[in-house]
Amino acid sequence: GAGVSQSPRYKVTKRGQDVALRCDPISGHVSLYWYRQALGQGPEFLTYFNYEAQQDKSGLPNDRFSAERPEGSISTLTIQRTEQRDSAMYRCASSANPVAVRFRGYTFGSGTRLTVV
Amino acid sequence: GDSVTQMEGPVTLSEEAFLTINCTYTATGYPSLFWYVQYPGEGLQLLLKATKADDKGSNKGFEATYRKETTSFHLEKGSVQVSDSAVYFCALSEGEETSGSRLTFGEGTQLTVNP
Numbered sequence: 703g704a705g706v707s708q709s710p711r712y713k714v715t716k717r718g719q720d721v722a723l724r725c726d727p728i729s730g731h732v733s734l735y736w737y738r739q740a741l742g743q744g745p746e747f748l749t750y751f752n753y754e755a756q757q758d759k760s761g762l763p764n765d766r767f768s769a770e771r772p773e774g775s776i777s778t779l780t781i782q783r784t785e786q787r788d789s790a791m792y793r794c795a796s797s798a799n800p801v802a803v804r805f806r807g808y809t810f811g812s813g814t815r816l817t818v819v
Numbered sequence: 820g821d822s823v824t825q826m827e828g829p830v831t832l833s834e835e836a837f838l839t840i841n842c843t844y845t846a847t848g849y850p851s852l853f854w855y856v857q858y859p860g861e862g863l864q865l866l867l868k869a870t871k872a873d874d875k876g877s878n879k880g881f882e883a884t885y886r887k888e889t890t891s892f893h894l895e896k897g898s899v900q901v902s903d904s905a906v907y908f909c910a911l912s913e914g915e916e917t918s919g920s921r922l923t924f925g926e927g928t929q930l931t932v933n934p
Contacts (some may be wrong), residue, residue: 735921742926747923800920803920804913806849
């Protein structure tokens with residue numbers, strides 16, 4: 703697509719439920735990134751992919767968080783057994799390739815606002 | 820590890836005032852530096868960038884100069900408008916070899932411009 707698309711825009715879930723957040727990057731972009739942004743804070747890195755390969759998942763806070771990008775395009779971030787502390791804006795971004803990042807930065811989607819009640 | 824420190828907000832200015840938002844960084848190598856902006860209700864947008872020392876990034880009247888000697892990338896605008904009200908984030912990237920192309924962000928500075 704023309705931009706990075708994330709869905710849903712808003713998600714309210716009960717504590718203990720699993721949630722899946724979707725990211726559709728710019729068509730042809732090799733690299734896809736997930737970030738989490740708490741209220742009043744800057745985005746924090748979670749994980750990233752080149753094509754379908756997960757290159758770095760060091761930012762995932764614990765094993766309840768996982769991500770996949772099985773066909774090298776759309777990615778899903780899954781949070782199992784959600785907790786209130788998981789409430790945040792989850793942002794996806796893409797880049798034409800990993801080298802391009804230091805020259806062009808990322809293109810971000812509008813984010814998914816997750817609220818765990 | 821890499822880190823970015825921004826001046827604390829919020830910052831409130833009158834229209835046509837001069838703006839400076841300070842940003843300093845810590846990095847192991849020679850990062851690229853960025854300013855992103857988040858307008859109310861919208862996503863993060865790249866405002867400007869600089870990829871090497873002494874480069875000046877500019878866009879929409881905003882400027883920032885990459886100062887290696889002071890490890891800084893301060894954002895400036897000579898005359899702000901109400902429409903500049905937003906949250907501004909400073910960020911760096913050390914590149915794929917060093918940090919796997921991740922961006923490291925500061926905490927953001929809220930700017931409000933009053934008419």
